[in-house]
Amino acid sequence: MRLDLKLTGCRAVTMDPARPAAHTIGIWQGRIAGLDEQVEHLPAAETVDLGNAVVLPGFIDAHTHLAWNGRRTIDVTGLATVTQVVERLAGAPGEGWIEASGYDRRIMDRPLTAADLDPVTGERLLYIADISGHACVVNSVVLRQLPGITSDGWLTENEQLAARSLRLPYSLEEIVAELHRSARQVLSEGVTMCAEAGIGAGLIASSPLEAAAYQRAELPIRVQLMVSAYVLHDVAAEPADGISRAIDLGLHTGFGGDMLSLGAMKLWTDGGMIARTAALSEPYIGTTNSGQLAESDEFMRAAIVDGHHAGWQLAIHAIGDRAIDFTLDAVAEAQRRRPREDARHRIEHCGLVRPHQLERIATLGLIPVVQPTFLWSYGDDYSEIMGEKRAPWMYRGRSFLDHGITVAGSSDRPVADGSPLRAIEFMVRRRSRGGRAVGPDEAITVEEAIRAYTLGSAYACRKEHVLGSLTPGKLADLVVLGDDPRTSDAIADIPVLATIVGGTLMPQRSS
Numbered sequence: 001m002r003l004d005l006k007l008t009g010c011r012a013v014t015m016d017p018a019r020p021a022a023h024t025i026g027i028w029q030g031r032i033a034g035l036d037e038q039v040e041h042l043p044a045a046e047t048v049d050l051g052n053a054v055v056l057p058g059f060i061d062a063h064t065h066l067a068w069n070g071r072r073t074i075d076v077t078g079l080a081t082v083t084q085v086v087e088r089l090a091g092a093p094g095e096g097w098i099e100a101s102g103y104d105r106r107i108m109d110r111p112l113t114a115a116d117l118d119p120v121t122g123e124r125l126l127y128i129a130d131i132s133g134h135a136c137v138v139n140s141v142v143l144r145q146l147p148g149i150t151s152d153g154w155l156t157e158n159e160q161l162a163a164r165s166l167r168l169p170y171s172l173e174e175i176v177a178e179l180h181r182s183a184r185q186v187l188s189e190g191v192t193m194c195a196e197a198g199i200g201a202g203l204i205a206s207s208p209l210e211a212a213a214y215q216r217a218e219l220p221i222r223v224q225l226m227v228s229a230y231v232l233h234d235v236a237a238e239p240a241d242g243i244s245r246a247i248d249l250g251l252h253t254g255f256g257g258d259m260l261s262l263g264a265m266k267l268w269t270d271g272g273m274i275a276r277t278a279a280l281s282e283p284y285i286g287t288t289n290s291g292q293l294a295e296s297d298e299f300m301r302a303a304i305v306d307g308h309h310a311g312w313q314l315a316i317h318a319i320g321d322r323a324i325d326f327t328l329d330a331v332a333e334a335q336r337r338r339p340r341e342d343a344r345h346r347i348e349h350c351g352l353v354r355p356h357q358l359e360r361i362a363t364l365g366l367i368p369v370v371q372p373t374f375l376w377s378y379g380d381d382y383s384e385i386m387g388e389k390r391a392p393w394m395y396r397g398r399s400f401l402d403h404g405i406t407v408a409g410s411s412d413r414p415v416a417d418g419s420p421l422r423a424i425e426f427m428v429r430r431r432s433r434g435g436r437a438v439g440p441d442e443a444i445t446v447e448e449a450i451r452a453y454t455l456g457s458a459y460a461c462r463k464e465h466v467l468g469s470l471t472p473g474k475l476a477d478l479v480v481l482g483d484d485p486r487t488s489d490a491i492a493d494i495p496v497l498a499t500i501v502g503g504t505l506m507p508q509r510s511s
């Protein structure tokens, strides 16, 4: 046997308990052929000495938005006054829609309104996305096209969706370009697979043809597509199949190959903490607002039960503890009505978990798909709005693991920073960007954090049999690092030297 690639001089952290470390990795036909003495004697088409660099399984980001992340819009990130935002938008090039992103209402001198924007936009339509992903600001030209909505320009959740749907769809060509931009970016951070969290319809959709864009793009990373629950529709199946609603052709979780596959069905039960729309059992501190559920109980319960019946793994967006209560009840009901082994439903974000909810998450076999960098970026703000009692319950780590719950790492990019190493550092240190301790009791070890971003996220994507560890037979996805996260005190700053997908060394983006 002749290997395609032999990596020598590795300090490999395999995440495989059967052989936790290795110094030589043999790769053949896109897979790991063997480690150390299993491959040392074999010839190879190419041998690369990594000079004692650290090698980990490629990071898997279990929840991200590649098209949205790659979209070129006017960037208003960090702008904190109405004057600054208006100046940035003045003279926007091109014609048609003006799209901006990075708006953060929390840092503004006062909230931006349509009246502020109208003088610089004229008759063009304007959409400014709030960083939460759950709100936007539009101008009066857009508001005029939304009869029945009374607003000064700030729209959240369903009203935002109405504004968003005026802009959709994007062309396949635009989406393909966005996907390639994002793929280059994530590769430079060591990510070899992304799960795209909700295509086809809903707030973050780009086109009803979105899956076609992924096929056309032929990206250099692996992608798993989560399909929006809004595309579930009635089907006239044989009654004995017991499936009343499905997507076209009865496609469901698991369809596809190693590079592109169908993942979970994505559902939204509430909003987010940035927009104060995450559904809580007690109000945000200093307010009477407890957030909101995204849809009627009836709609969401039906989507969960029908999606479960149709064979989907469900990825249920639930951030507030009230939304998590709802999710736990609905999943329990779906399982009661039609028990399914290893359904492996996921809770996307799982942001605020009361102590007694932990047991139920474990019992139902649910997987929290967490975004540690939310707390790195926004932990100071979130701690304030949750208050002393609840702040330690946010984006847990230790308590999940202690309850035997598998934790999956993810970023929700572009809502928060996408670097897995930064997320791992946060999971270990639990310090916000501003230096504040956020739920320090939820800290986990570096190895546990790496596991969340490799085997944990592979498990959440039902890919742990082929990804997530450097195990002979698995796909050869790896990341080469300049230092060992287990001994580094600046994990987020460790350079990513190379990223390998299916045994192919990916070009690094020069930054």
Ligand SMILES: [Zn+2]
Pocket (backbone or CB within 6 Å): 063, 064, 065, 197, 412
């Ligand atoms: Zn998301």
